[in-house]
Amino acid sequence: MQKIESPKNEQIKQIKKLQQKKYRQQQGRYLLEGWHSIKEALNNQPEKIKLLLVEADYLATVAPLAEQATGAQLIEITPRVTEVLSETVHPEGVFAVIDNQATVVEQNDQPRPWLVLDRVQDPGNAGTMVRTADAAGFAGVVFSEGGIDPWNSKVVRSMQGSQFHLQVLQVPDLKTWLLAQRTAGYQLLGTLVDPNATDMRAFQPASGAYALVLGNEAHGMAPELAAEMDVNLYVPIFGHAESLNVAIAAAILMYQLQLN
């Protein structure tokens, strides 16, 4: 097994570049930190793991599971290397480089819904929405260009490993993607902070084949997207709050639609 002791090592420098969006897009990879998420990768999508970087203390924990990641190189690192790669306050000294291409999965007999983020900006909101979509049994989450990058380290931290349980895509043009879904038989459900939209309690999707679109924190959904929807839903407000946080609204809607 290779061991890297110096943070100035060329390979470490290349890996550290994955903290920047430009290099993530060039290389089609992102840097994942922390044992909880890496364990989810090893248990669910080991083929996506390209590199495992582990301090000596953690080797005995990681090595048995690492055998499942046949395409991954396992490298021992030192605390000095951890210090350079880590973006957390209390690093565990466990990192992985992950292929960020979505796995193409076979079409399920029982279609499952998609969550679509139209220019959501806040990394914590976006990552939490992926985690909630996983819990709600969704097929995947689609990120638009112009919003937060799904492989930003803060987004990935909030996902808590859910990216290995469902699909995470970034598409250049949401409208094109959504219209293709409609052609494939999906209902398109938008969301508006507008009591004149359809109260979520008054709507039931025809099946699990639907895409639910949430919009930007400040501006909501783009009007040209809202105009394409089969229905635009709103979450009723019983008190005096003007609106809900977007990740909260997404959660209430996902559970409401799945439980209906």
Place this chain on the structure above:
Amino acid sequence: MQKIESPKNEQIKQIKKLQQKKYRQQQGRYLLEGWHSIKEALNNQPEKIKLLLVEADYLATVAPLAEQATGAQLIEITPRVTEVLSETVHPEGVFAVIDNQATVVEQNDQPRPWLVLDRVQDPGNAGTMVRTADAAGFAGVVFSEGGIDPWNSKVVRSMQGSQFHLQVLQVPDLKTWLLAQRTAGYQLLGTLVDPNATDMRAFQPASGAYALVLGNEAHGMAPELAAEMDVNLYVPIFGHAESLNVAIAAAILMYQLQLN
């Protein structure tokens, strides 16, 4: 109207101390920043405003509403003062000092539920839960000692002014507070990340008279509190996520219980 130009002014130094919990508790006040939240204070609970600190640019906007805050002193400040008081990246130059004592409201004929936070730590989670409780029509939110301070500036920012629409309390002993609520006829609903707890879909509160308790991010509810509950609920997980973010779980439960 008084004008303060220097950030070294003694009054400004005292106000800046409100960024620390110790001084907030000593003075029973907190510092609020940003026009959106301060407008909510002026429109809903002007009696809680002790001071308004406003840059010249904003005076014309604030002054007409400020007349409602008869107990508040209005002070003009300079951008240099804003720089010292602000905890945001793009300060607006509008601040208020707010009395943090809960307003005692008359008992409603229609009792409304309470949200209870058992040692919730993350400021964004706690503030978002207050905002969501407002939207869901709850009577108030109770914070425990040992969790995040409700008047921490990050918590307050996430509340988005909802603290002026419902009650926000901090109590020294949650168990005592909860048992008093039961004596007053409230049902006590706990939450557990445990499929052996009661599925939220299988439970309906008898009326709006209930308290819903959410626990610490890492450890959940204290077992000695969970043991006192009339029922402990869990949010069903349809996918593979191990759990939900606590603010998300709270939102799903509050809406589920209110819509049932």
